[in-house]
Amino acid sequence: MSNLTINVQKELLRQPSTIALVGNPNTGKSTIFNALTGLRQKIANYPGITVERKMGTTIINGVLHKIIDLPGAYSLNHKKADERITYETLIGSYDHEEKPDLLLMVVDASNLERNLFLASQVMDLQIPILMVLTMSDIADERGIRIQSQQLSNVWGVPVVSINARSKQCDLQIKQALVEQGVATPKPFQWNPSKPLRQAVERLDREWLSEHTQLPERARPIEALRLLAEGNFEDSFYQYSEEGKAKKLIEELQNTLEAQGENPTAAEVVQRYRFIGDSSEGSVTKEQRDEQTLTDRLDNVFTHRVAGPVIFVLVLLVMFQSIFSWATPFMDMIDMLFIEFGAYVSSSLPAGLLNSLLVDGIIAGLGGVVIFLPQIIFLFLFIYFLEGTGYMARAAFVMDGFMTKVGLHGRSVVPLMSGFACAIPGIMATRTIENWRDRLITIMILPFMACSARLPVYAVMIAAFVPDKRIIGFLTLQGLVFFGLYLFGIVMAVGSAAVMKRIFPTGKPTPFLMELPPYKWPNISSVVIQSLERGKIFITEAGKIIVAISIILWVLASFPTYEPTANDLADMDANRQMSEQMLSTLQLNQSYAGNFGQWIEPAIEPLGFDWKIGIGLLTSFAAREVMVGTLNTIYSIEETEKQLGLIERLRSEIDPETGLPKYNLATALSLMIFFAIAMQCMSTLAIVKRETNSWKWPLVMFGYMTVLAYFSAWITFEWANTFLLG
Amino acid sequence: MLLSDAHVYKKYEVKHIQGDELVRIMEMGLTPGSICEVIRRAPMGYPMEIKIRGYLLSLRKKETDAVEVSPK
Structure with missing residues (x-):
């Protein structure tokens, strides 16, 4: 059984190579990846499917290697x-991934x-391997001692035991790769029985080798699977002469x-x-009766x-913390962009270019960067937990x-990811094998308050909800914020229950x-992953936001308004008032203004005016564009001092009534609308890809918009009657 | 008896796995002859949490119904 002659290879790492991390979930694999690559990561989807490809680089002895x-x-x-x-x-037969030269088998x-x-x-599969043992401390706590040398002898590969929580875990692995090297294990070390071995050999010889393009080393594994399952249903290779194979199997x-x-x-x-027999020599277990930490x-x-x-409390503390911790950072970013805009505005000659730079590009960029703190804090929580x-x-x-509501325990994780963004959440539903469970999870996932709604919520809450302390550290603002998240969850549960009745039953999951086991996570890994999410938000959402900010600036700036003689006379009398009026007139007759005014009658019952109307339309591109839009609209309506958006919304006066235009009722109505409406074309696009049909994204858009409209209407009426009336 | 009828805190020997998902269940370590201990049930009765091969695994009724055990 033991295999004392390990064919160690050390020269592999002298040239650039591709190293893949393989292992069960929850083994510390991601932590090792983050330690090895740091922020030198590239995360993107594999083409055609929605599984994330995590690639990075690391340097071992001066040579740059790829890590997958x-x-x-x-x-x-x-x-x-x-x-x-x-x-x-x-x-080595996946078109969109490199064939790994060696593996870190995380155990x-x-x-x-x-x-x-x-x-x-x-x-x-006979690929050079270094076996990496993690969580030895947890094993220790349970009285399990593993003799790495024994394990190495049994499987014929070098074994290194590391502490994935230590900051130096990458160094431990690099050192092991250099000193211990890797070894190519022999196939079938697990001693398959003679009949099984013969069956595999026959299936390989008589069918797999002739009729498939499988590489030789992959055929025994495929043969084992076919013998066990006996069907080709989830086979991704086009087999010829299936009938013959079925008979043989x-x-x-x-x-x-x-x-x-x-x-x-x-x-x-x-x-x-x-595995059980061989571990007798390499593992010693002490019988321990006391309870472990877990x-x-x-x-x-x-x-x-x-x-x-506790679960509800965890969510409550999480969202209260995000809101209060992120605020100082957001204020800082807000200030920086306002200062920068003012600086650029004053150092360039006035005119269209100045306006484009300050009101279009800088204001748009500010609208993206400002929400980075909330996104990063949210992901710090998610990755930490x-x-x-x-x-x-x-x-x-x-x-x-x-x-009970037609979902799956595994729906919780995608749904919780939906709190950051529906798109990765919808992608994460891939772990739900059952189609119906998965479809329902996808269909309700956009109700989870994603980070793109945070901007709208944050602005509206800060502007219109009084900053009152309720109990302890809970403020009224925090409570409304939490209420919105809870509202999304309630809508999701209700919709899922309805869909469970409507959608046909399938095979249970x-x-x-x-x-x-519970453990203290590797904090730097948590931080790296959160920063990576921030990076993805900036690069992927940011592009759309800035582009739309510029388009909006164009829509709002053209056709340019020509002041009449009356306007100019007014301007002489009261310069400040007239400039504001001119800006308002400009926006009123611009393309954007026309568009907003066109839909105003439809959204008036919800308490929205045409400016919000413009925002509702543009934010279909991405919800956070709403804030960028309002930023742009109000930057163009320049006041003497450049106020932040929050101040600007509060001080907006309805010219007809002389009262504040936006109040608590408007804010609540808008937030409820944003909690439900399918205001995100990226989400619809991902749903189309995940469900492979336009039917589901269209159904999603339809039912969510109708639900949002009526909920906002009811909210506005209710708030006017009971809160303000 | 079925794992579904097993009692919390008791140990059982896995006898037999049946149903469509038997490979998945066995891959998680529930092979005939292995010993499992019922740890607890979730708030609504299911999933059931068991200890198998030194780790904690949770299963729903459908899966515990597929596992035949005998008291140990």
């Missing part, structure tokens, strides 16, 4: 899109057997059964048997009553409730969710 963080998987039986990518990349020491299951499949299955093997179970059972924390966090209560292991508990505690 492959999606976490429990098995290579490739049923889900992300597992397929891992499998296809490993066998959780506290959960060795299940981790070695995937590792044993990966090792069958059936024959082999029958032979196996005759020899006393269950063809479906054989591979899994035998791998686990070998046991004690779970007694509270997954408690029948306390669990759900994920890193602690709490997110899985949230799914466990909520699953009972989620299934297998629910096998791991609850990883």
Whole structure:
């Protein structure tokens, strides 16, 4: 069983190579990736599908290497899109990913057997490997000691034990790569039974080698899968002569059964048997009766009553903190952009170019950058909670409730990601294997208050909700903010319950969710990932926002208004008033003004005027454009002092009544509208791709717009009657 | 008996897995002969949390119905 002759390779790292990280979810794989690459990461979707490709670079001994963080998987039986990518990349037949030269096989020491299951499949593929053991401290706490040398002897690959939470975990890995090197494991080290081995060989020889383009080293794994499953349903290769193969597989299955093997179970059972037997020499377990940290924390966090209560509290604290911590940063950014705009405005000659730079570009950029603090704080929370292991508990505690409303415990994570942005959330629904559960999750996901709504909420709350303290650290502003998030959740739950009745039932989803041990996350990894999200927001949303800000500036600035003789006479009498009036007249008769005024009658019952009307239309491109639009509109209506948008909204006077134009009722109505309306073409585009039809994005846009209109209407009437009347 | 009828805090030996998802279930370590301990149930009764091969796994009724066990 033991394999003392390891064929160690150290020269691989002397030239630039591609290193892939492989492992189960929750093993610290991402932490290692972040430690190795830092901010030298490139995160984008794989073409055609919605799984994120995480690529980065690292330098080992002066040589630059590529690092790929492959999606976490429990098995290579490739049923889900992300597992397929891992499998296809490993066998080198995925068009959109480089074939890795060597692998870092990440293995959780506290959960060795299940981790070695995937590792044993990966090792069958004969790629040079360094096995990286993580979470030894948690294993220690449970009385598990792993002899790395023994493990290395059993599997024939070098093994290094690291602490993924330490700042130097990248150095530990680099040192191991240089000193211990990597080794190519031999296939079938897990001692498959003779009948199974023969069946694999026959399937390989008589069919896979002739009729598929699979590389030789991938064929045994494929043969095992076909023997177990016996179907081609989720096969991504075009097989020729399927009929012949089916007959052969059936024959082999029958032979196996005759020899006393269950063809479906054989591979899994035998791998686990070998792992169990072989770990006897390399793992020592002390029987410990006292509860571990995880046991004690779970007694509270997954408690029948306390669990759900804590979950709601976690959300409450999260959103209150984001709101209060982000504000000083936002004020600072706001001020910087106002100062910068004023500086540019005064140092360039007045005119169209000046206006374009200051009112179009700088104001638009300011509208993007200002919300970076909130986005980063939100993701700090999300990644932190994920890193602690709490997110899985949230799914466990909520699953009972989620299934009641037609969702899935796994819907919680995408839905929570939806708090940052619906787009990654909708992409994350890929982990829900059942189509119906997934579709319902996608259809309600935009109700989760995404970060693009934060700008609108933040401006409206700061401008119109009194900054009153309620209890302790809770303010009325924070409470309204939380209320909006809760409202989105309630709408989501209600819609899901309705859709559950309407949408046809499908095959129920297998629910096998791991609850990883609680641990203190690697903070720098949490920070890196949050900054990466910020970067994605700036580069991807930012482009659209700035572009639309410029288009809007054009729409608002043309056709240019020619002052009449009367206007000029007025200007002589009262210079300041007339300039404001001129700007208003300019905007009124611009393309944008015409557009806003055209839809004003339709949105008047909601308490919106034509300026908000312009914002509603432009914000279809992205919700946060609303604020950019208002910024641009009000920058063009220059007052003597450049006030921030919040001050400007508060001081806006209705010329007919002489009263403030916007009040609490308008603010609430607008926020409710934004909580529900499908004001985001990027979301619709991703839904089209995920559902592969225009039907679902159209249904989504339709039902959400109708729901938003009536909810905002009711809110406006209610607020006017009960809050202001 | 089925895992669904198992009691919290008790240990069971996995006997047999049935149903369409048996490979997925076994891949998570629930192979015949392995020992699992029922840790708790979620607020609505399901999912059920078990300890298997030293880690914590949660399963819904559909999955616990697919696992045949005997008291250990």
